[in-house]
Amino acid sequence: MNKRTVLVVDDEAIFRRGLRHLIGTSNTPWEVVGEAKDGLEALEEIERLQPELVITDIRMPKLDGIELQQHIHENHPDIRCFVLSGYNDFRYAQSSLRYGAKDYLLKPIVKEELYRVLNVVDTELTEKEQQHQKLVPNVLSTQERERLLDELVRGELPHAKYGELQRLGITFEKGIYCLIAELDKDSVERNRYERQEAELFSLYMQQFIEEALKGLRSGFVFRRGTSVVALLDAESSAESRQALAQLAGQIAAKIRAEAQLTITIGIGGGVQAIEDVAKSYGEAKIALLYRLTSGGNRVLLYEDPPMQEAASIPTLLTRRSDLEQALLEGVDDDLGERVREGIEQLCGLAASPAAIHEQVCRMLLEAYGLAVDRGVHSQWLSGAEIGGVLQGALAINARTELAAYCASLLHTLQALIRRSDDGGQVHAVDKVVRHIEAHYAEPITLGSMAELVFLNASYLSSLFKSRLGRSFVEILTSIRVREASRRLLHTDDKISSIAYETGFVNIRHFNRVFKSETGRTPKEFRDTLRPDRAKV
Template identity: 70%
Template sequence: MNKRRVLVVDDETIFRRGLRHLIGTSGLNWEVSAEAKDGLEALEEIGRCRPDLVITDIRMPKLDGIGLQETIRQRYPEIRCFVLSGYNDFHYAQSSLRFGARDYLLKPVDKEELYRVLRQVEKELDERERSASPKPSALAEERGRLLDGLVRGELPHARLGDLRGAGIEFERGVYALVAELDKDSVEPKRYESQAADLFALYIRQFVEESLAGVRSGFVFRRGDSVVALLDAEVSEASRRDIAALAQRIAAKIHREADLTITIGVGGGVHGVEEISKSYGEAKIALLYRLTAGGNRVLLYEDPPRQEPGAARTQLTSRHVLEHSLLEESEDELAERVRGGVEALCGSGASPAVIHEQISRMLLEAYALAADRGLQGDWPEGREIGGALSEALSISSRTELALYCAELMRSLHRRLRSSDEGGSVHAVDRVVRHIEEHYAEPITLGGMAELVYLNASYLSSLFKNRLGRSFVEILTEVRIREASKRLLGSDEKIAAIAYETGFSNIRHFNRVFKAETGRTPKEYRETLRGGRLNV
């Protein structure tokens, strides 16, 4: 009997050798036919030797184990695959990621557990070969592409034959479900970027297992979401049954995996041409996680819920943003933003109102960055449109609050590192400008534009920084310069008034007396003995 072939993928040579030894001395009908040090090399080996099983580590350079699994699932669905990792964040996965599609074992590998898995995989392969030949990889890839096209609404009626050829048929109607992980239900150390996809893989496997033998349909991933298209009659009774089924799935995954998901359920539709409508409704329903919180099933309602118009956040005010960005510390700003977004989401406002407020806040922040020439640096590495799109795609209030807080943190750092960033710099620059250009027309609005601030906010900065208003500082500088000229020159008082920024002699006389207690003429005559002719 020909031995079953195993491909071992790990970036540690000693571990690959160790697995080769364990499998070679197992006495089982398995042999290591090839090794690879990363996911890209593994794909080359798969194309060359077509193994029956791939054993892969998660954390590897170039292409990690999660990406490798996804590629194998799309291109080579007949190949079994399971994961090994030294990180035990996913111990719960062993209860569900079983041998038909994935398994998850921890390093160091227990020899008997490895042999048990090999026996089980061989049994499944033998049964599959007896019952039917494996489906070609091209068919699985085409099915995934067609399902994605259905939910996007990009599959024309003329291509219904393509759906049947890929085995995609719905006898009655269709309900779309969209499930997403509540990231705030996972400890940060358990949700690491390189292994994040495993959560979506696990949720998909869990949903598939929960639906097996209960509801016919198709389950697939779209990014971080898991989509289920269920075959069911379009009726209120079906809607209730599907909602109850979704509740059981959510409760079970919470109980067995110690994490929570939220599921959006769209309305029923009668044909595949309308699947995108049900999917869109499920996504809309999922947005209400912003206001209702996670760990629940959210049904699309028609008509939509009322939108309270009073829900607002002060963070959409440019004055408030400027104050927080320039006056508060980075941590204070982040906490203000996080708390403001959390409060907005908890206010009873609809997702549409929340998104409108979030968009206004981020656009105001972008305007502040652009005023200072920082639009190329913030949002970091993205256009503002991309940052907005990402914010509006988040349906978890905690995740949205943290996302906005981190964006504002990065802007705060950019402003503080800029020459014109801080409140002290802004006030000092205006004062310097006044001292150098006091003879020219100077207004608060003009100075605010000079330092890229709101006029009312600049006025408040003057009082906070110097204890006096902008007008008081401007007047002080002009009167000081006028006094010097009155004592040190023979110019006429009217000329001095114009040359120190006063628009007319009458206004100059009034202001000068208010500041010094004397008229310009009295000031000159008193201090110079009345010798000069005016």
């Protein structure tokens, strides 16, 4: 029996455990894959686990069940929900049903009613899956092929799935080059682009490129967002690279002549093994980014970007070797000062804002290349695209702000490179736990801790689960409750003072969390374990 996944959301731990037991011992295909104590934690778990069903309480702190369902309804329409509550209030039921809840059950749960609703949702999902298979039988192989190609270029295709590539005919005999084509939006009239969806332009580009390659080059063409990616079968050599560049130029010229729009094509280096396709794809993306400094309507080759004279400002780190040396050897303050001085000189001598932005973009692109070489680019940008970072620089028109923006980015990259070079002796999770131990009384969030260790917040959250078996919030709470327990036992401080001094936002929140963790209220805890206090 194929398992279906469910997330249980309730602020009472005992009720979550009860539901997990009931579902686990039922004769249904459902399996509890995660739990959450409130709506905000549930949002994080939904993004991470992508469950098929969410069972949620109504009244919870931070984000209640109605707001949670509204978020699911708007952002995850394929996820089913049903609601449990100890409040027999028809208004809550109406709100839940309005956001697509499959049912509304009252606590205490009747086992047979729970199983009935689970079976109803399972039947509905099964019927939808069967209907989908009947409607699109001929499209499945195409979708599967594009999914595999997408995972392949991102470097996320498990080795065990490489056999599926051959099954779908995705093979290369000579070698592989990756080309990425993107529309130059400024070549399209604004009204024309707004009237037609961006997807229509990328679809046209895909069809045009596929037609142009027929009989000339074997390979596979597919779309990633608004970009068109081509993986071409060709030997890895200077001759092949030049021939592909010429072919790409001809394709771009034909599109310009026939559709009155221009495209820019980035070409990565050639690779021999299919496992290395992600490398060529990454290089093609880097080449394509030089459109920001060179303009569009051209073919850009990796490691061969169009260069312009820029020797008049030697202090701005636009050469890879200079930048790498500064990151590896420079002191933090020295690096920031060098960037600030370089931008100040550049701004004082450049003939136009465009010349300033070009130099800054070159420096950041070189930094991105170094980050790719070191394998830290995702951490450096927290999962964002380098294009967005460059656009952020282009939007700045104040010298000090631009200098601070660039210096901050390079400081972060410097820390990541140095940490990777020394073996990363302190694990990110351990560093965060140490920080919490020392600063538990201060406002602490997953986002602020992610910045501390230069990681994406969702990735840091998954590291906590895999390394410690508990979530970030659970670790933070346990440390704060542990310190509060110590103070309750060994001091005569007021309970309200202890609450605020251990990081809780108010006494009500402290009482609820403390009882959830220890089984007693703070007063009961102190009176039970300190008999001298109970007599006072």
